[in-house]
Amino acid sequence: MANLIIDGMKIEAAEGQNILQAAQRAGIYIPALCYHPDLPSFKDSTPSPQIYQGSVKLEATSAEAYQGCQLCLVEIEGEGLKTACTTPVKDGMVIQTSTPEIQERRREKLAAILLDHPHECLLCPQREGCDLKRCSMNVPEEERCCAKFNVCELRKVTEYIGGKLKLSRYKPGNLAIVEDEPLFIRNYNLCIGCTRCVRICKEVLGVGALGYLLDSGKVLTGMLAPSAEDSYCRLCGACVEVCPTGALLDKDIKWAERETALVPCRNACPAGIDVPRYVNLIAKGKFAEAVATIREKVPFPAVLGRVCFHPCEDVCRRGAVNEPISIKELKRFAAEHDTIPQGNGHVKSIPPTGKKVAIIGSGPAGLTAAYYLSELGHQITIFEALPELGGMLRVGIPQYRLPREILDKEIQRIINQVGIDAKINSRVDSLDEILAEGHQAVFVAIGAHKGTKLGIEGEDSPGIIDGVALMRDVNLGREVRLGEKVAVIGGGNVAIDSARTALRLGAKEVTMLYRRSRTEMPASPEEIEEAINEGIKIDYLMTPSKISRRNGILDMECRRMALGEKEADGRKRSTVIEGSEFLAEFDTVIVAIGQVPEIPKGFDLPAGPGGKLPIDPKTLETSRRGVFFGGDVVSGPASVIEAIAMGKKAAESIDRYLGGSGAIEQPAVETKRVDMCLGREEGFAKRPRVNTPTLAADERKYNFGEVVISYGEETATHEAGRCLRCDLRLDITPPALPPERWLEFNAANIETVPKSEGVFQLFDEDKNIIYIGGNMNLYEGLKEQLDSGAEARYFIYEEERMYTQRESELLQEFAQTHGGMPPLNMGPDLDDLF
Template identity: 35%
Template sequence: MGKQKVLELANHIGLKKPESKDSYTFQDPEYKILEPVVTDEMAQVGMGLAFRQKRTAAQVAELVGMPLAETTKLLLELADAGVAFVNSIDGEDVFWFDLWVPGVMEMMANNLENVKKYPQIAQAFEEYSRLRGESTIGNFPVGVGMMRVIPIETAISGESRRASYEEISKYLNEHTLFSVSDCACRTVREAMGEGCGHLKEDMCIQMGHAAEYYIRTGRGREITREEAFEIIKRAEENGLMHSIPNMDGSGKTHAICNCCGCSCLSLRHAEMYLNTDMVRSNYVSQIDKEKCVACGECVIHCPVNALQLGQKLCSSIPVVESLQREETPRDSLWGKEKWNPDYRINRKNVVDTGTSPCKAECPAHISVQGYIKLASQGKYTEALELIKKNNPFPAVCGRICPHNCETECTRNHIDEPLAIDDIKKFIAQQDLDSDRRYIPRIRHNYNKKIAVIGSGPAGLSCAYYLAIEGYQVTVFEKEQQVGGMLRLGIPAFRLEKDVVDAEIEILRRLGVVFKTGIEIGHDRSIDDLRKDGYSAFYLAVGAQKGRALGLDGEDASGIISGVDFLKQTNLNRAPALSGKVAVIGGGNVAIDVARTAIRAGASQVTLYSLESREEMPALDEEIEEALKENIIIENGWGPESLTVMDGQIHAITFKKCLRVFDKERRFSPVFNREKTRTAPVDFVLLSIGQSIDWGNLLDESELQLSEKNTVIADGFTYQTGQPDVFAGGDCFTGPRFAIDAIAAGKEAAISIHRYVQPGQSLVYGRDRHAYQSLEKNHLQLSDYDSTPRQRPYSPAASLDFSDPRSGLTEEQLKKETERCLSCGATLVDEFLCVGCGQCTTQCKFDAASLVRRYDGAGVSYENAGSVIMKTAKERQMRIAERESQKNAKEIR
């Protein structure tokens, strides 16, 4: 049985008549939120309070028939709990209550001690906003919701029809007392373990009477007007939007919230119910399709997923060109089948018919079209900044990336793909100049230590993004030098080490600490690091061990693992080669090994690949470079046996490979053992794959390994079976390219940030990178020019370890960027858009703007009823008319 007096108080606050049809019960969230902290005595005193009528303790005591001292004590307890406001007027305290939301429930959620002690408070607040939202659908006109989005002011500056009530500065300038508190919605989400990674601290600004109350009850701390403006600015820089309590009357409010779409309980009206009029501003986003370059920054930062990437190019088949809705709650029945209850996990980045293939096919989904446009304008620093949102190592990747973006480039259907890697390399060249490097701003200052184990691309990427977020990151590397396979596994003629050093130096300037010569599992354990105060761990040890053939005699002198050979070469400790060298393998590493062998003294290098020339996994340009250096490539041959004499390799016999893959493209080679050939050799370098050497790293841990010796972790969050340990890169996926590891590192950093902060979910409100390319076979491309692809000057091949490749000149860069077809563009769902303006702050191309579509002003709660009733009646008439037209069509 519940507390009867507390239920009576809940109905009193909700202005419900006792025993009426719509009065609350013990099962309703309005009762549940009060029940843990409100005693019968507090409830009795609360019955003497009134909605927005200020009463002294003496007045309340007289109304409820209790002694003044006890009444005063209980009123202060109600204020502390969040049930009532308290202010001092002329030296005397006055008390009153306000709406449930915005009002009592936020204030109760902002008593952090009570929320922690009684999770029911958080659960009731969340339940209220979810259950009561249904009754509002379609019934509130624009401007009359309980909460209202206020545009980011820079988004409407210069807009001639703007109203002062939609300017943040108006509210801040007309008040003198300010406080800042934690966000109530995010407090609730955190208490429920459903946080989205946007943290609650110092988010919401109170003004006037609300600030006085928040300061007095310890919910907030007093700040100056200047500090309030700074909080607004910081919120906008962190991708947040503004909204205000909207029931004080037009142009009046007592608070400014800085919201995210993934935790805000008010924005759920737009996202879950698609009842956007309940919360929107008078503005909607508008995209200039000609200026838009589909960088996707507006899409990622839109709090309600009203923006999606589409295509700009014409097509002979239908494509999604508009997100305009045929039905909305304004004129249609709106049952649960039309809601989106999973809005926190099902955001869409791209329309069903796809977008720019360069962005879609890149493992890190870099905004290729965007940085190409910036480069064409000479904005190289801005271009570098855009790249580094998803890839901290553009100078490295400009030299070694497999460039899926070029392979899938739409320009292939005209002549040749855009030279995307060369453009990126040109942009990133300034990273090699210590005076011109782009160093991102550190966003926060979290006093938490994170350990990254391994300094290859995955580990460095994770460290970079954690450092930007504000964590104290230490990278442990067992070798004496930092860089992992970037430094030790790639020859200098493809990636000179000063390039690696330059981009790692940026991490040092961000505060990342590198500890080399320390092997975790041997010198120290993960448990040791836990005792040292590290909150989470990222395993990124890579796949630095070569695979063996499994043939007799494989331990003979002269047979060397290819990855070991590259590593020793990069450490200036490689064995001198001579005579005939056979390289076994067909991938990029095998090509690197073969080209390194020539430079190490071999007189003849022959590469034997199971795959045909067309099936070789090595990139075409890498194969061409090898052929230019007189490396012989024999396709379709696999090792059969080794001839060893006196412990030294003398010959290797090969068998003919008839097929490498089965019909499902699984590795399943078939050989003709009757067709063989024997080659005399002095050295054999094995490059048939890489494996992971875990050492003692996993001793006494709860981590599990797959059949392929990779660590088992969640494919989306990268969390392993040991919750504080995350893994990524080659030790999770098996050997892949650096860009894959870089993408994994960033995602792991997001997960680690969420894991080490209380109550944060690893999945809610998170970008799932659901990209897909547009259909290229039906594009209408006949009108495009045939400007030839620009190529860097290519000097004659040299057999030293310097990188002979030059870059594009600035003149060539200008010509090459003009070849971009600008395939993609952002589309706007104007109905779903709440008009916050976040898209305009993210766009570097002046393509996104806010335009005023509505003219709705707020009303006070006392005057809202008639407005809502009128809107509801008009809606019912529109629904009836629509249904009538629908029935008439069916009859015909």
């Protein structure tokens, strides 16, 4: 260790550190734009012979290497001025980070950096709150700063260094602005040549898509080929993350949303599964770790790998390049390659709490809540009215999508691993009875098992059944006869499942009727496509209006529909075309237009519109204390992953209700710093999505064998390797930024001000300057303003022996910009300053 003194503070620094690193670890700020804590020094980076800025090829005019921004100058006793980022620490060093000479040299270096960068906004005294669109000084738009202005590192460093910069007006370089590449915008007019992007791409990521060169002494950066694709860019966005200016910007991400928008797949998952983490583990062949990562958030990886509606894929940023990652199928692959034996691994380690919880219903919400609450030490009993566990997983999803052996294995793993008591054929009609048995809390997750009626004449005729009842009977092994000609009313997943099931039950002709177009169908697009491949006919823009039975045949009167304006859900309103009626004959009509819950009257709880129960959306607790509802019984028919998310929320709330913390998740995989190396890969951007194979339509449509065939290892790792690794950006250490420039204008902050010469500025609520004053005693001058009741909200100050000259400079700058004095400076004592 080396002992040194920085600005009077004694600190210890590890051997091998430079002064900048030692200062930052001690909380001492030194400005720097080329330095970044995750990057090698600029000294280790060599220039390229040529680069491209858009289609413009540039060649080096000198072999000289970049010399750094040199803003990090410090004064070392006995050695003079040195750059902190290149000077190793030595025992006994005495260092000053801010002297008049250092400040002046930094201003010179900063002026050189800003010379070729738009800087009018950076130096404007009224820059706070400016929208960069309306400018009172009529600065041309190409000379203004960019959308990153309010969070710009260059701006913050410029403000920190402060003082009068010797700068001429910016002259636009008219360099390339590349906007036709996916995901990112590169504006070379805003590049300051710090080479951070080059170093993270080449030295950290191992990609090397970017380079830099010197042209007449100026540092220029660019791609190594005319396009990102030809440069073998991995499109991870790490270069955007380390850029201190707006030279590199995301196309689709606002700064305020970046924490969620940078990794949209994880944010879109209702259960919060760490998608990029497990996808990356699959790419590396670490399949057991991948499925353990999934199990941290959900207890059903194999189920979800088959039936999840994968909202993560809809927002996958790879989709903006060509096609999204096949996230759902990778989840399925990971679950099928779980090497941890059933009942082992992530087991309950918390001692019993002695608290009893009843779970009514064993669907995805109920089983999830039971799993997590049992892991927390609570005694769980599941009450299931059906003869088998699983709820809608068991009776609502056909076996060709979710094989029974897969469902059985996952349910048994949950029951056995955490020791849950499950009672089948146990319908609960009274909450009073359950609570009287000693249960301190009840979670009702009974689903929505009742089909919605059409509301037309004749719908109660024999031969008309609802899709939910059909799926339940088939999945429980009951005999179902439909005849040869079947109609299915509806356009959701239950309607698609009913139609495809009808084929497998022997129907020769299955027709679906949907009142809107295919675009508006709520069913999964891939399920629609598979239904069509199996020969199911879908009549769009059609609805039944009346049904009658004649000689064992159902006559269904249908009407054609037209689409109008969009409704609240985004789908277009459908209206009947008058005079378009026609008759169609069917043996069976299956109605699958929606589902509602059936809450037993003995629960004695008021139901809301549509049979839904009013609950606290944050806790899922009902008006009856200790009774919680969740899943489809609350939301209406939803997805499995949404039901799981509700089950987790219920578990958190119930644990808190029982006196716990509500922290239900336990890490199953040790969290390690992400390996940042991606490597260079030719043709990465063009790699197509690997779609999963399916059984041929003629081979599958007459039986309930699983349709989709799993990935093999080679295919899975290849598909996982297409991931852009957007999550890398969240693992990049933020650069050290200057301390907050503005101090709140109060007595406590003024007490910290030195009693030395200098200039201070007062600001209003919007951080507009309202007073500029020089004083031989900064503390006394500010205290006088406070005592006089000055209507200021913030202040800043700078120590300056020539304070009257500095005060005059600042006032003249303000007057030139605004045509007058700050409001509190208006008075008779200004003439001496000019």
